[in-house]
Amino acid sequence: MREITYRQALNEALAEEIERDPNVFLMGEEVAEYNGAYKVSQGLLDRFGPTRIIDTPISENGFAGLGIGAAMVGLRPIVEFMTFSFSLVAFDQIVNNAPNMLTMSGGQFNIPITFRGPNGPAHQLGATHSHATECLYANVPGLKICTPATPRDAKGLLKTAVRDNNPVLVLETELFYSHKGLVEPPEQELLIPLGQAEIKREGKDVTIVCYAQTLPMALTAAEQLARDKIDAEVLDLRSIKPLDLPAVLNSVSKTHRVVIAEQDRPFCGLGAEISFRIQSEIFDELDAPVLRVAQEEVPMPYNETLEKAVLPNAEKIIAAVKKICV
Amino acid sequence: MASPEQRDEVEMLALMLLIRRFEERASQQYQAQKIGGFCHLYIGQEAVVAGAVAATRHDDYLITAYRDHAHALARGTSADACMAELFGKATGCSRGLGGSMHYFDKTNHMYGGHAIVGAHVPLAAGMAFAAKYRKEDRVTLCFFGDGAINQGSFHEALNLAGLFKLPVIFICENNFFAMGTSVKRSTSLEQIADRAEGYDMPSEIIDGMNFREVRDKLAEIVASIRKDPHPAFVEARTYRYRGHSMSDPASYRTKEELEKYRLEDPITRLRAQLTREGKLTNEQFDELDKKAKEQALASVKFAEQSPEPPIDELYDFTFVQGDGPGESGNLLEPAESQAGRAKKPARSPRRLASRSASTNGEEE
Numbered sequence: 079m080r081e082i083t084y085r086q087a088l089n090e091a092l093a094e095e096i097e098r099d100p101n102v103f104l105m106g107e108e109v110a111e112y113n114g115a116y117k118v119s120q121g122l123l124d125r126f127g128p129t130r131i132i133d134t135p136i137s138e139n140g141f142a143g144l145g146i147g148a149a150m151v152g153l154r155p156i157v158e159f160m161t162f163s164f165s166l167v168a169f170d171q172i173v174n175n176a177p178n179m180l181t182m183s184g185g186q187f188n189i190p191i192t193f194r195g196p197n198g199p200a201h202q203l204g205a206t207h208s209h210a211t212e213c214l215y216a217n218v219p220g221l222k223i224c225t226p227a228t229p230r231d232a233k234g235l236l237k238t239a240v241r242d243n244n245p246v247l248v249l250e251t252e253l254f255y256s257h258k259g260l261v262e263p264p265e266q267e268l269l270i271p272l273g274q275a276e277i278k279r280e281g282k283d284v285t286i287v288c289y290a291q292t293l294p295m296a297l298t299a300a301e302q303l304a305r306d307k308i309d310a311e312v313l314d315l316r317s318i319k320p321l322d323l324p325a326v327l328n329s330v331s332k333t334h335r336v337v338i339a340e341q342d343r344p345f346c347g348l349g350a351e352i353s354f355r356i357q358s359e360i361f362d363e364l365d366a367p368v369l370r371v372a373q374e375e376v377p378m379p380y381n382e383t384l385e386k387a388v389l390p391n392a393e394k395i396i397a398a399v400k401k402i403c404v
Numbered sequence: 405m406a407s408p409e410q411r412d413e414v415e416m417l418a419l420m421l422l423i424r425r426f427e428e429r430a431s432q433q434y435q436a437q438k439i440g441g442f443c444h445l446y447i448g449q450e451a452v453v454a455g456a457v458a459a460t461r462h463d464d465y466l467i468t469a470y471r472d473h474a475h476a477l478a479r480g481t482s483a484d485a486c487m488a489e490l491f492g493k494a495t496g497c498s499r500g501l502g503g504s505m506h507y508f509d510k511t512n513h514m515y516g517g518h519a520i521v522g523a524h525v526p527l528a529a530g531m532a533f534a535a536k537y538r539k540e541d542r543v544t545l546c547f548f549g550d551g552a553i554n555q556g557s558f559h560e561a562l563n564l565a566g567l568f569k570l571p572v573i574f575i576c577e578n579n580f581f582a583m584g585t586s587v588k589r590s591t592s593l594e595q596i597a598d599r600a601e602g603y604d605m606p607s608e609i610i611d612g613m614n615f616r617e618v619r620d621k622l623a624e625i626v627a628s629i630r631k632d633p634h635p636a637f638v639e640a641r642t643y644r645y646r647g648h649s650m651s652d653p654a655s656y657r658t659k660e661e662l663e664k665y666r667l668e669d670p671i672t673r674l675r676a677q678l679t680r681e682g683k684l685t686n687e688q689f690d691e692l693d694k695k696a697k698e699q700a701l702a703s704v705k706f707a708e709q710s711p712e713p714p715i716d717e718l719y720d721f722t723f724v725q726g727d728g729p730g731e732s733g734n735l736l737e738p739a740e741s742q743a744g745r746a747k748k749p750a751r752s753p754r755r756l757a758s759r760s761a762s763t764n765g766e767e768e
Contacts, residue, residue: 103537129537135567140526140560147530150515151465153537155530170557174520175527181721183508183516184499188724220722243724 079260087229087261088118088194088250091236092156094264096126099154102240105132105141106158106195115160116196116255142168142193146175146245149191156240159195162249163209176245177220192239196252197225198291198341199378202385208378210342212290212318215247217346222246222272223318225341227293229259231316234270242272249318251290273320277329281311284335284399287326287352289315292339292371292390299395308403318348326352327360334365337398339390340372347372366402371395411458413674414684414692416615419457420450420671421696423474426483429700430473430490430504434650438708439490443504446474448613448645451670452577453478455618456545459626463513465531468547470505470519471577471644475547479512487703493710500713501721521582522548522555525574529561532572532635541630544572551582553596562635566603571633573625574600577612578641583648584656600637612642613668616677643668 082090096102108115110123110133123131134141138159145155159165165172172193179187199208215221222244226232232250239246262268278293279300288296293314300310313329315322330336336356338349349370356368374388427445434443446453449471457466457478468475476486481497489496490504498508498517505519515531518524528546535542552558553576565572576596580587593599600607608625611617618640625636643665647654654662678684 135563137560137564139557140529140564143523143526143557143561144530144533144564147467147515147527147532148534148537149530150527151531151534153534170520170523171526175518175523177722179516180724182498182502182506183510184496184501185721185724186498186508186510187515222723 079262081258082229082261083255084229084232084251084257084259085116085118085255087233087259088236089120089122090264091233091240092119092122093125095156095237095240096122096130101152101154102156103130103132103153104156104158105134105145107134107136107160109133109158114158116252118255119158138164138168139171142171143175145191146171146179146189149189150179150187154190154192154240156192156194159193161207161252162195162197162211163207165193165195165211166209172215172221172245172247173218177218180220180244188243189245190243191245192236192242192248193245194236194239194248195250196255197249198251198253199373199385199389200252202380202382203378204380205377210373212249213342213347216318216348220245221319223249224272224316225249225251225290225318226316227251227254227290227314229257230261230268231270231276231314233261234268235272235316238269238272241269246272249290253291270316272317273322274317275313275315275322275325277311277325278314279310279312281309281333283309283333284337284403285311285313285326285329285333286337286339286395286399287313287315287329288339289318289341291341292395295390295392295395296339298392299399302392302396303399306400308399310399321352323355323359326356330356331360331363334363335402336364336368337395337402338368338370339395340370341390342372343375344370344372345375369398369402371398413615413678414688416454416458417671417674417678417684417689418692418696419478420454420615420674421693422483422699423450423454423477424671425693425696425700426477426486426703427473429704430487431646431650433487433490433704439504440492441503441505442470443490443650444471444648445646445650446471446644448665448669449577449579449642450474451615451618451674452575452612452640452642453547454670455615456547456575456622458615458619459622460543460545464542465513465515465528465535465544466547467515467524467528467531467544468517469521469524469549469552470517471549472505472507472517476507476509476512476514476517479509479514481507481509481512481514483699483703484706485509487700487707488710491707491710492712493707494713495706495710499721522552522557524548525552525555525558525561526564528572528574529565529570532565532570533568535571536568536633542571543626543629544570545575546572547575547577549582550576550578550580550587550596551585551590552576553599554590562599562603562605562637565635566605569634571629572635573622573629574635574637576637576639578639579644581644581648581657584652586656595639597637597639603635605635605637607637607639609639609641612640613665613670613673615670615674
């Protein structure tokens with residue numbers, strides 16, 4: 079293992095998959111000559127040339143659709159959105175064309191495409207640039223969605239996504255590109271299956287279910303809770319769909335208490351789905367109500383203090399945990 | 405594979421007859437409520453797809469909008485599979501999962517059947533992109549109506565095709581009406597073909613009621629694209645005799661206008677051309693027509709007798725299985741493996757307060 083950044087981990091995953099399979103190519107705004115808006119594709123144009131690393135105009139609906147068409151006839155595109163807030167311009171392609179094609183064609187056309195890019199609120203970008211899109215897309219049958227929170231998960235999940243024969247959204251965390259973490263050396267193939275959560279901290283008193291931006295918040299919360307003699311288990315979902323429900327149920331059956339820490343908005347959100355699953359499957363295991371920490375239900379304000387008030391954080395998670403661990 | 409020039413014109417006339425007779429039957433079956441959803445008929449426009457198919461190879465990519473029955477038939481999808489799809493049967497060209505607007509046939513290079521107006525135009529650019537990426541000389545035929553040309557996806561796709569020099573022909577089947585809105589009421593240009601200029605793309609306006617003109621003009625364009633990949637735009641002026649869909653009486657246009665176009669009927673026209681040249685007798689034509697009618701009728705029988713798609717296959721087409729970790733058909737199926745979970749002894753549920761007056765609703 080060696081320490082690399084989240085950005086480098088994604089870059090390695092891209093390079094390894096483009097190297098491995100001639101049908102894989104990377105397309106998006108500023109991915110080639112500019113080396114990526116967030117430098118995730120740094121050096122790839124030099125290494126693979128302009129047929130494999132392709133700059134597009136600002137035309138999300140167009141190039142998302144182009145990728146899907148190319149996938150219909152056997153290529154395996156990786157389409158980068160400069161941010162998933164911009165993927166909303168391509169919503170029709172992502173929701174209507176990519177996931178429906180297999181069903182509509184009676185099983186004739188699968189769409190092996192990866193849509194990737196930063197997702198979730200960053201820092202003071204205002205309402206249009208701060209969308210967490212996982213719940214919007216999770217409502218669509220036929221899409222797979224993962225939300226890596228560490229460099230290792232980023233590399234392993236992106237590589238798996240590219241090899242999947244279905245449309246996969248890799249929702250990267252905009253704020254984590256410079257985060258460092260331990261990752262296997264390049265000569266060691268790293269594939270992390272979609273739909274596998276990971277316990278990032280073991281505990282026995284309460285489960286904090288988290289993903290993406292809420293993972294570090296949950297870990298911070300767990301450390302502080304330990305001082306108050308509350309031993310929290312931190313379960314990182316890693317994938318939104320498939321959802322690793324058994325991992326959630328196992329952990330909650332052990333701790334009997336759960337707080338779901340969400341990056342997205344609460345209404346019709348991921349925590350609502352998970353709470354429903356918990357109560358319907360293991361109602362008897364619960365010793366307290368399921369609580370959720372999510373964004374406030376407002377368009378994101380620019381002002382720093384107000385933005386902080388909207389977002390989930392460690393303090394909000396701690397407060398929720400203390401409410402049910404009395 | 406026969407080169408396009410050798411496609412027999414009599415054979416193409418037979419195809420146009422099959423398309424028309426098939427759709428007349430479909431219309432009848434729709435009225436008899438054997439067909440659900442929406443159903444858009446192509447009757448009157450047959451020369452466009454027939455001419456395009458006659459000018460191209462079978463392995464060239466073809467993609468179209470929701471008025472798609474003719475495009476599948478032209479590509480060689482059987483009338484049986486087409487009718488069964490309308491009936492929602494398992495033997496349909498999309499297993500009964502797509503319906504009238506979503507015909508697909510991979511073997512015959514028919515890539516749909518797309519029902520969001522304009523949304524398939526970027527897909528066509530992608531198919532052409534793949535052909536160029538793999539250095540193949542395939543051409544992509546992308547059909548759409550005059551209603552599609554004001555969608556953003558159309559503009560984005562044409563720009564990308566022009567920018568990347570993709571081997572695709574954008575064929576606008578201009579039947580002058582987007583549902584009930586005439587081109588004059590929807591489009592800022594006099595001539596749709598002029599849109600192409602904005603993307604530095606050669607364009608042609610052709611008579612879409614004339615099979616030979618469609619075929620010959622497209623053959624020229626295809627030859628040019630195969631030599632050196634580039635996009636092209638064709639505005640084929642045509643007319644649908646029926647309403648936009650089955651529920652549309654087409655009261656937005658006059659009887660006189662319809663009659664004017666009927667005089668230019670593409671089937672009558674090709675028949676006359678062939679008869680004049682001594683390539684077709686009246687008896688031969690009657691025989692072709694009889695055969696088309698029989699095929700259409702037989703397709704109804706086939707569809708009626710075909711099985712429904714099995715309900716236990718409901719989840720089989722949401723995801724393709726295999727070749728990747730984390731595969732699962734139904735992503736929301738209740739978890740099966742919960743082994744090893746530290747199970748608390750189940751407690752009996754507390755009684756409803758109103759039903760346990762003796763305990764005053766207290767917990768047991």
